[in-house]
Amino acid sequence: MKLRCWGTRGSIPVSLTAPDVRAKIVRALQGAAGVDLRQPAAIESYVDGLGFDVAGTFGGHSSCVQIETGGKEHVILDLGTGVRPLGQYLLAQQGAGVPQTYHVFLSHLHWDHIMGLPFFTPVYIPGNRIVIHSCHPHAEFALRRQQAEPSFPVRFDYFSADISFDTVTPGQAIEVDGTRVIAHAQRHAGGSYGWRFERGGKSIVYSTDSEHRLEDEQERLGFIEFFDRADVVVFDAMYSLADAISVKADWGHSSNIVGVELCQAAKVKRLVMFHHEPVYSDTQIADILDQTRRFEEITRDGHALDVLSAWDGLELSL
Amino acid sequence: MEVSDGNVGATRVLQVRGRLDHSRAKEFEIALAPRLTACTPEGSPLVLDFSGVAYISSVGLRVLLLAARQVKAQNGRIAVAALTPIVTEVFQVSHFNLVLSVYSDVAAAVAGLDE
Numbered sequence: 060m061k062l063r064c065w066g067t068r069g070s071i072p073v074s075l076t077a078p079d080v081r082a083k084i085v086r087a088l089q090g091a092a093g094v095d096l097r098q099p100a101a102i103e104s105y106v107d108g109l110g111f112d113v114a115g116t117f118g119g120h121s122s123c124v125q126i127e128t129g130g131k132e133h134v135i136l137d138l139g140t141g142v143r144p145l146g147q148y149l150l151a152q153q154g155a156g157v158p159q160t161y162h163v164f165l166s167h168l169h170w171d172h173i174m175g176l177p178f179f180t181p182v183y184i185p186g187n188r189i190v191i192h193s194c195h196p197h198a199e200f201a202l203r204r205q206q207a208e209p210s211f212p213v214r215f216d217y218f219s220a221d222i223s224f225d226t227v228t229p230g231q232a233i234e235v236d237g238t239r240v241i242a243h244a245q246r247h248a249g250g251s252y253g254w255r256f257e258r259g260g261k262s263i264v265y266s267t268d269s270e271h272r273l274e275d276e277q278e279r280l281g282f283i284e285f286f287d288r289a290d291v292v293v294f295d296a297m298y299s300l301a302d303a304i305s306v307k308a309d310w311g312h313s314s315n316i317v318g319v320e321l322c323q324a325a326k327v328k329r330l331v332m333f334h335h336e337p338v339y340s341d342t343q344i345a346d347i348l349d350q351t352r353r354f355e356e357i358t359r360d361g362h363a364l365d366v367l368s369a370w371d372g373l374e375l376s377l
Numbered sequence: 378m379e380v381s382d383g384n385v386g387a388t389r390v391l392q393v394r395g396r397l398d399h400s401r402a403k404e405f406e407i408a409l410a411p412r413l414t415a416c417t418p419e420g421s422p423l424v425l426d427f428s429g430v431a432y433i434s435s436v437g438l439r440v441l442l443l444a445a446r447q448v449k450a451q452n453g454r455i456a457v458a459a460l461t462p463i464v465t466e467v468f469q470v471s472h473f474n475l476v477l478s479v480y481s482d483v484a485a486a487v488a489g490l491d492e
Contacts, residue, residue, distance in 0.1 A: 299469075299471060316436075320435055353466065
């Protein structure tokens with residue numbers, strides 16, 4: 060299986076500003092003092108040695124992750140703004156003339172997780188089949204409503220693809236194009252659901268918009284079972300632990316600390332921190348990643364956990 | 378997990394020893410409860426001496442947050458002192474160093490709460 064992140068920012072999409080870009084250029088040039096950059100290869104090498112927060116960006120699209128399962132049909136997790144470039148990528152890969160089947164799994168129906176649908180070009184192509192799997196029985200209502208007047212000029216009925224809805228029961232595994240899929244209820248306003256995908260002995264868990272109550276041991280054990288020995292867990296690490304359980308308690312999100320603890324307990328191989336706080340700069344996200352890797356190191360009990368921070372464009376092969 | 382009481386002047390000092398992880402946090406919470414009740418303007422400020430705490434997990438940090446919240450509601454004073462290097466890092470990563478009063482040692486905490 061392969062996982063590709065298209066939108067990793069939480070709550071609302073953001074973009075780099077001119078001052079952000081300027082600050083990156085200044086930092087890069089400060090580090091170049093005394094370095095011989097007369098040859099193009101030397102420039103490439105120098106840029107490759109810069110930190111990701113200087114030479115790149117974690118990105119600003121809201122939640123959207125693609126899984127290549129190895130099957131013929133496509134798997135998409137959430138319809139945040141990242142689904143727009145994903146649609147362009149898929150069309151470039153397959154061409155518009157070959158009908159495709161897309162399976163969309165929604166964590167929940169909040170705006171940042173559905174707002175990309177009208178910009179997902181495959182919905183306008185006749186012959187395409189799109190199945191929207193959700194544990195929320197009102198998924199169709201929510202998607203239609205966001206395109207109803209006066210919110211959007213193109214109504215849901217204008218889509219030319221065959222769109223259907225599949226209401227999934229949490230805890231009951233389903234099979235989709237040869238992949239076993241199971242949903243898990245999470246704590247979030249209006250309810251949200253994590254998804255676990257298993258195929259060929261590999262597993263990916265997508266668990267965003269999920270608050271963890273530290274005092275609820277049954278809830279903790281349920282997540283450890285849900286994450287059990289997964290190859291990858293994409294985890295809502297929006298806030299610091301202090302914020303998540305104090306000023307931002309009941310906001311429906313979690314922290315890097317709880318992500319590491321749960322993944323260590325479940326013996327997960329790789330933790331991907333996701334749903335980045337929109338006010339965080341690239342430097343702040345990079346700092347959090349460094350601190351979280353250090354936290355994993357000092358709390359490690361035999362089982363090493365690889366910790367990453369998701370970015371728009373991150374690709375992981377299992 | 379063990380706790381033992383002491384005093385420095387009018388300040389109560391609770392020495393905590395062991396690991397405050399998922400299996401022991403509840404024990405810590407129960408041990409702390411009666412000491413918090415007395416942490417009022419009329420009672421004694423409370424310093425938690427963490428020099429013997431090898432590790433604290435998220436659940437242990439939650440106990441500290443609840444303790445600080447209760448003491449604040451009582452208009453009392455509480456601080457944590459003498460963190461070991463590992464616990465210092467956990468406080469920094471979790472940002473608990475920003476929400477709790479943390480001092481380098483017990484003497485500094487006693488002086489700080491006395492101000």
